[in-house]
Amino acid sequence: MGAIDLGAMTPLAPHETRAALALSDEARWNQTADDWTLFRTRGRVLAMRADDRLVATAALLPYAPLGEAPRIAWISMVLVTATWRRHGLASALLRRCIETAEAEGVTPLLDATPQGAAVYGPLGFVPVIDLVRLRRTRPATDERPGEAAIDPAGRDVLLALDRRALAADRAALIDDILARPGTVLHARPGAACLVRAGRCARHIGPLYAEDETAAADLLDAVIAHEPGPLIIDLVAQRADLRARLAANGFVEERPLQRMVRGTAPRGDTTIAMAIAGPEFG
Numbered sequence: 001m002g003a004i005d006l007g008a009m010t011p012l013a014p015h016e017t018r019a020a021l022a023l024s025d026e027a028r029w030n031q032t033a034d035d036w037t038l039f040r041t042r043g044r045v046l047a048m049r050a051d052d053r054l055v056a057t058a059a060l061l062p063y064a065p066l067g068e069a070p071r072i073a074w075i076s077m078v079l080v081t082a083t084w085r086r087h088g089l090a091s092a093l094l095r096r097c098i099e100t101a102e103a104e105g106v107t108p109l110l111d112a113t114p115q116g117a118a119v120y121g122p123l124g125f126v127p128v129i130d131l132v133r134l135r136r137t138r139p140a141t142d143e144r145p146g147e148a149a150i151d152p153a154g155r156d157v158l159l160a161l162d163r164r165a166l167a168a169d170r171a172a173l174i175d176d177i178l179a180r181p182g183t184v185l186h187a188r189p190g191a192a193c194l195v196r197a198g199r200c201a202r203h204i205g206p207l208y209a210e211d212e213t214a215a216a217d218l219l220d221a222v223i224a225h226e227p228g229p230l231i232i233d234l235v236a237q238r239a240d241l242r243a244r245l246a247a248n249g250f251v252e253e254r255p256l257q258r259m260v261r262g263t264a265p266r267g268d269t270t271i272a273m274a275i276a277g278p279e280f281g
Helices: 014-026 033-042 089-103 114-123 152-166 171-178 212-225 239-247
Strands: 044-050 053-062 072-080 107-112 126-136 184-188 191-196 202-209 230-235 250-260 272-275
Touching: 014 033, 014 044, 014 053, 014 072, 033 044, 033 053, 033 072, 033 171, 044 089, 053 089, 072 089, 089 107, 089 114, 107 114, 114 250, 126 239, 152 171, 152 184, 152 191, 152 202, 171 191, 184 212, 191 212, 202 212, 212 239, 212 272, 230 239, 230 250, 239 250
Parallel strands: 072 107, 202 230
Antiparallel strands: 044 053, 053 072, 107 250, 126 230, 126 250, 184 191, 191 202, 202 272, 230 272
16 A cells, blocks of 8 residues: 555546445445535535545535525545545545635534544534434335425425524525435425435435424324335434434434534524434535
């Protein structure tokens, strides 16, 4: 194994999508090729290579500002293939993302696994929300949930709640996901939940509601609608929802933390029940 120049980072090329997907598959993450394309086209993906082979990535996805709130960007897809771990690649990529965010005047956030948090803390990130990933394991099935056209009114409910929770405008990201085959939106006044396709399982989130009772009712509808494996990244303090998920066959897999470097917008976190997933932010 040769050496890598830690400063030699270039954008991920369109033809490298399959190689990037292999990196997230190796980590047993839930991304699809559509996810990688979204990060590459709507944000930027930094790549490091050894012998012309992709070995590490990190993405920075900016969101549109909302009013006078600070601009934010999400750091995601921090991946290093097994043979190149502990060589400083992840830290180098993260520092470049931080430098880029600072140069553009945006506050970086990320959603961290316990292993990732150990890397991000020394770089100035602090936790703001505790999360927990739960998974319902079932045999994969070719049966797909019954699909219906995305209701524009439901989309408006989801976008309004998302903007309220994050104090940022993620319309471009959400519309990209809503346009994909297999995406299902459950929405009613004051509550909304998105379910999307993933490599390992379908992913529930974000889930917003005015209170846990409304969230539980919506979650029941989602679970009844989905026949196969499911993942949800739940806000850890939602104890009643955790118990409800456990009663429906979900098993807690690992803790997660939302982290920020700098001052984040003051969103209304009281309506956040589950996030979109650490692969998305």
